[in-house]
Amino acid sequence: MSNHQKRLSVPNSWPVERKTETYTVKAGAGPHGEAGVPLLVLLRDVLGYVDSKKEARYALNQGSILVNGDAITDERRPIGMFDIIAFSERDEYYRVFPDEGGRLALTPIDGDSAGSRLGKIVNKTQVPGGNFQLTLHDGTNVRIEDGSEYATNDSLVVGNEDKEIVAHFVYEEGALVTAVDGQHAGKIGTVEEIQVTLGSGSNTVVVENDEGGFETVESYVVVIDENFTGDDDE
Numbered sequence: 009m010s011n012h013q014k015r016l017s018v019p020n021s022w023p024v025e026r027k028t029e030t031y032t033v034k035a036g037a038g039p040h041g042e043a044g045v046p047l048l049v050l051l052r053d054v055l056g057y058v059d060s061k062k063e064a065r066y067a068l069n070q071g072s073i074l075v076n077g078d079a080i081t082d083e084r085r086p087i088g089m090f091d092i093i094a095f096s097e098r099d100e101y102y103r104v105f106p107d108e109g110g111r112l113a114l115t116p117i118d119g120d121s122a123g124s125r126l127g128k129i130v131n132k133t134q135v136p137g138g139n140f141q142l143t144l145h146d147g148t149n150v151r152i153e154d155g156s157e158y159a160t161n162d163s164l165v166v167g168n169e170d171k172e173i174v175a176h177f178v179y180e181e182g183a184l185v186t187a188v189d190g191q192h193a194g195k196i197g198t199v200e201e202i203q204v205t206l207g208s209g210s211n212t213v214v215v216e217n218d219e220g221g222f223e224t225v226e227s228y229v230v231v232i233d234e235n236f237t238g239d240d241d242e
Contacts, residue, residue, distance in 0.1 A: 036084035039146040044086020045112055047075070050093070051083070054114060057095075072097045076125055077168030088112070088146060089188055089230075090126040092168065094119075106186060110193030121235065124167045124174045128230045129160050145230075163231040177231040185215060185229040192222045202226070 038044060051058045051067070058064045064083040071079045074094040075087065087093065089112065091104045101122035107113035127144030132155060135141050140155030142164065150166060150173065152158070161179035166172070177183065179199075186196045197217030205211050211226040 036082055036086065038086040039148075040086045040088030040091075044088045046084045047073075047080060047087050047093075048083040050087055050114065070097075077123070091146070092117075092122050092125050094122050106188045106194050108194035110189060123169070124165050126230070126232065127164050127166055129158060129162045129164065132158060132160055161226065161231070175233075177233060179231050183231045184233055185213070185231050187215070187222070187224055187228050188230055189228040190224050192224050193228070195219070195222060196232075197221055199229075 036046070047068075048058075048061060048064045051064050051073075052060070058067055061083060065081075067073060068081045068083060071081075072095065073080055074092075074096065075085065076092050077094075087104060089104055089106060093102045093104070093114070094100070099119070101117045101119055102114040103117050103121070103125075104112050105115045127146060127148055129142050130145050131143040133141050133143075134155070135151070138153075140152050140158070142150045142152065142155070142158055144150065144164065144166070148166065148171075150164065150171060152173070158164075158176065159179065163177040163179070164173050165175035165177075167174055179185075181199050181202060183199045184196070185199055187193050192215075195215070195217065197215035199213055200216045200221065201214040203212045203214065212223055213226050213229050214223050215221050215229070
């Protein structure tokens with residue numbers, strides 16, 4: 009199987025120029041599915057810290073580049089929405105956040121903020137023994153004893169080291185959200201109304217903001233708080 013990906017056919021979320029060259033690196037197996045951006049693309053094309061795959065491999069083998077608290081050695085490791093990238097030797101930290109247009113961008117954050125990451129609950133199940141398992145958008149599973157206060161579409165902040173829940177943001181009218189897909193990707197606002205669609209259709213969300221607001225499908229929004237907009241991280 010080829011390790012190359014045609015630039016013209018990469019997902020819209022990838023921050024790469026499509027017409028400069030024919031190919032780019034292909035994402036390896038891992039979280040975020042097909043939308044995950046290879047770490048090499050961020051190191052080379054976005055940050056400019058390396059010029060080639062060889063340089064990226066050398067840098068990664070030093071063990072000083074962390075993703076969600078773990079040292080990464082595979083330059084093809086998929087990076088996606090709300091991942092935390094830390095460069096320990098540079099004392100630099102970034103959160104992957106959707107930019108307008110849907111492209112993933114790197115938002116600088118401080119070291120304290122880099123200790124945890126945001127995740128949207130996409131599934132909630134009861135497991136043997138009576139506990140509950142919450143599955144987040146990137147495939148992370150969080151076990152809890154009491155699942156009564158958690159629901160799909162809520163968001164959690166989870167510690168990178170201990171995987172403990174640091175904060176819980178409820179998906180409800182009045183919640184601060186960001187759109188992560190669709191024509192309004194990257195926009196932020198407050199949920200004004202959740203419109204429930206009967207049958208198999210998708211629920212829609214009316215979001216208000218200073219630009220007049222927008223309407224999108226429920227699966228395209230993620231609940232955040234002001235600390236995840238990038239405004240207060242400097």
